[in-house]
Amino acid sequence: MAQAGKVEQQKILRVFKLINLLQGNIGKPVHRLAELLETDERTIYRYFKLLEALGFEVIKEFSKYKLKEPAGQDATLHYGSFSPEESQWLKSLIESQGKKNLLKDSVLQKLQLKSELKQGTAELFKANLGRLVDEIGKAIQDRKQIWLREYYSLSSDTTSDRLVEPVAFSSNYESIHALEVESKAMKIFKIERIGEVLITNDSWKFSAKHELPEESLFGFTGKKQFKVRLKM
Template structure:
């Protein structure tokens, strides 16, 4: 199989020799390959496997790196290449397989890598940066942003930073940054840095609210069925009750669950949740 994928032309005799079998058995193997999803091509007296075969495409989609992953790995290997032979080998393989030196898209990837490296340096040194020519999808404008970057998100596709002008924590797409300029000025808003927290209901925000409920067996079972991520937040109180304790971004998701099983749940905390549920009940009583 590897011989048929090496990019060279091979006759049936050569393939039979590589396999250590007869030409008759080779044809049986080729039929077997076709049945497995390989596209076996005959070109005059030569045979090869089309690299676009369905089976190979499925394998490639499972193991092939995304563009941002290639950027990250290539940048990492480039840093280590001078001192590590294995890093040099991996770097060359990435360049050959992804055609890094020739693809126009790879220039953008190297630009992305430079921005990530500058942000990493700024975070390590706790420095302010200017995001030059940042293209905002919300305001549909291009402008410079002066920020204190403190956290990467995703596969280093986003950066969480405190914007000095707006005095707000924001998430910036690194691909939308023209250039990262590290400024010789230290962070002076560290106490205002806030990460984005995502709760079990998939709400995201900076605020974190602690809630506590007593659930009946029915409420406990429905909680696990509807929200499997709640399992670590549940502890048995007795044979008929469970305690649910969690940190949430808001009361929207949990109040919906409570109101749907009102007779099966007791709110133990916090007071904000009690007030929120009371308001919802008052709103419903108007209909």
Template sequence: MDEQRKIYRVFQLIARLRSPFGCTKESVANDFEVSTRTIERNLNLLRDLGFIIEKNGDRFKILQYGKDLLRHEELIVFTLEEACAIRDAMDLGSIAGPLRKSLLDKLYALTELDELSETLRKNSVSMSIAQIRLAIKNKERIILKNYHSVNSNSVSNRLVEPIRFYNYFRYLLAFEVESASVRQFKTERIGEVQQTSKSWKCENLHGNQRIDMFGLSGNKPVAVVLKMTNRARHLLEEEFQEATLLISQVDDYYVYKGQVYSFEGIGRFIMGLADDVQVIEPIALQQFVVRKMNAALKTWKQAN
């Protein structure tokens, strides 16, 4: 757990330092519930790795360079020996599931091996994300080819205006032209991305929707608190790596504190582990789960 939190925190710090306004040590320390001294050590680690971090007032930011201005030898890469050492350390630790895959992808992306670069290049999800990011930057429409919808159990092409990614590129929020509505798309279900070179036409309809950890969208977040067994905690972190920072241990159980925009997503998780999860807050979520379970039980009895 500690290893996961440390690595996760460093990656998150890099992301925040790359934002237009950077970040303060205090804000990052508060978010991750660590001391500012810990964040200072993380900043020094990044400097040692070659990141150029500038300070403006109390805010820190990674200095950006145009890719065409950088020579290969100036890029931050790992040698084969370094990459293998990090990978072996991960293998010996407790990091597993989606988090391990995510870390290895980023490690390989920063390694000077042609075969590792080729592995990542063939990753269709990574390629789709890169194309979508370009379309978002240029405010252009794209076609999500062969998108697999679980709800309708169908595969189709979707003409969309991509708005933003959520949950570490797990989901894409986009305006779908055919339905004239903002929808969420899971990036791993996109077959490929086709550029159209056509500009957005419906930006005024994009709205301000957000997506929670469970992939549900909305405008108003609802705070939830769950009490879980170690089994439930492990399964939640394995499926949603971002949950790691929202879980704390209390005696022999674990507490998840987060926000959701719909009870549907978190409700499915709770019902799937009914013996291992207890809803503490809010009461509305407790009532939602009870209604869903009663409806499922009624349907099951009628079918049998």
């Protein structure tokens, strides 16, 4: 019984981790999801069906999968979940149908599961990003090198560990400006693509190269100049 409970717990944790991996604008291929969750591709497709049954919408773009954010809808309606007020109203309406009603009990369970799951996974995703920001911020303050574990590169569609010297956050805290130790070059790393942050005991070694890019009025970074023609 204890072993069965442990296996079931691992499945639940995998589903929550899958939801986190599918969050954000960058999708991931099935084989990579299987690697990160230490399972096989057939299991990932089964999890997709489970998520869809719970009200999530898994979409495929350029051979990568992610969760769809419905355009033009209120955030409380995402993935078939409801606001607390809507959930309470629906619950009271369904409960008024009588006690001996199996359909009523089934709907109530799904209603509670969808609302709590959406809220829980969203908060879990935000909390994880916040934790990464806190750790990177501490490394910047202490002038320490850090490892960006399992950093996902969009251009090469691969993940790798990067040893960097973090210098500063972007204005919206969605990315960091850091010197990559291997290339000795300043680069921009998206926080949502970082798997884990590991602060080392090594202090910065290349402070002289910590040059932040200039940002133009149009959001371009770097020192290269562009000519812009405005048609009024």
